[in-house]
Amino acid sequence: MNSKKLAAEHAVQFIKSGMIVGLGTGSTAHFAIHAIGARVQAGLTIQAIATSEQSEALARELEIPIVSFQEVNEIDLTIDGADEVDSDLNVIKGGGGALLREKIVASASRELIIIVDESKVVSQLGAFPLPIEVVPFGIEMTMKKLAALLECPLTVRQSGNKPFVTDNEHYIVDCHTGSIADAGKLTRELNMIPGVVENGLFIGMAAKVIVGYMDGAVRELNHT
Numbered sequence: 722m723n724s725k726k727l728a729a730e731h732a733v734q735f736i737k738s739g740m741i742v743g744l745g746t747g748s749t750a751h752f753a754i755h756a757i758g759a760r761v762q763a764g765l766t767i768q769a770i771a772t773s774e775q776s777e778a779l780a781r782e783l784e785i786p787i788v789s790f791q792e793v794n795e796i797d798l799t800i801d802g803a804d805e806v807d808s809d810l811n812v813i814k815g816g817g818g819a820l821l822r823e824k825i826v827a828s829a830s831r832e833l834i835i836i837v838d839e840s841k842v843v844s845q846l847g848a849f850p851l852p853i854e855v856v857p858f859g860i861e862m863t864m865k866k867l868a869a870l871l872e873c874p875l876t877v878r879q880s881g882n883k884p885f886v887t888d889n890e891h892y893i894v895d896c897h898t899g900s901i902a903d904a905g906k907l908t909r910e911l912n913m914i915p916g917v918v919e920n921g922l923f924i925g926m927a928a929k930v931i932v933g934y935m936d937g938a939v940r941e942l943n944h945t
């Protein structure tokens with residue numbers, strides 16, 4: 722059994738008719754969107770807001786009703802993947818390049834459920850390169866400021882032989898930070914740099930993490 726699919730299908734059970742649901746991005750979220758589509762076909766009535774053009778296109782294909790932020794005040798529940806999760810349920814996201822919309826949707830949500838396979842659970846965040854979304858204008862200067870703060874190798878994410886461009890027409894800088902001692906402080910410092918739009922640290926945002934295991938087990942991690 723695919724452990725990402727296991728976590729995704731477990732999470733989708735928390736959706737109830739009438740909810741506004743945030744749809745995540747990535748391969749684990751892809752399984753969740755399919756499971757939501759199946760429940761919609763079976764009579765679940767929800768409306769959804771997607772965190773990327775890709776997830777929105779999939780949702781439309783599966784006939785999941787899509788709404789915009791103009792039409793809702795709040796999102797009831799968002800289900801999204803992650804690149805790393807620690808025991809305090811802090812998370813690194815953005816491996817798929819959708820971190821800005823993911824953070825906007827997560828912060829508009831009453832509840833954020835993160836779905837991962839067991840390989841994503843870590844004791845300290847930072848082995849996965851931290852994605853930072855930056856505006857292309859002045860990126861050389863923004864990267865100098867990032868380098869001064871982080872003191873670690875930085876790379877502009879590529880797609881083919883060009884910079885990867887996000888749904889918001891920005892670039893992603895991947896920062897090989899190594900272990901992050903104080904993720905809360907770092908997220909605030911990063912977002913103070915002009916040119917940085919958002920970073921992939923989601924601190925204190927997840928209410929629950931659902932982990933799928935290779936042996937078929939599923940475990941819920943909650944705040945203690």
Ligand SMILES: O=C(CO)[C@H](O)[C@H](O)COP(=O)(O)O
Nearest residue numbers: 747748749802815816817819
């Ligand atoms: O943050 C993300 C996209 O920006 C993804 O949720 C994250 O990269 C995990 O992806 P996957 O489920 O494919 O492992």
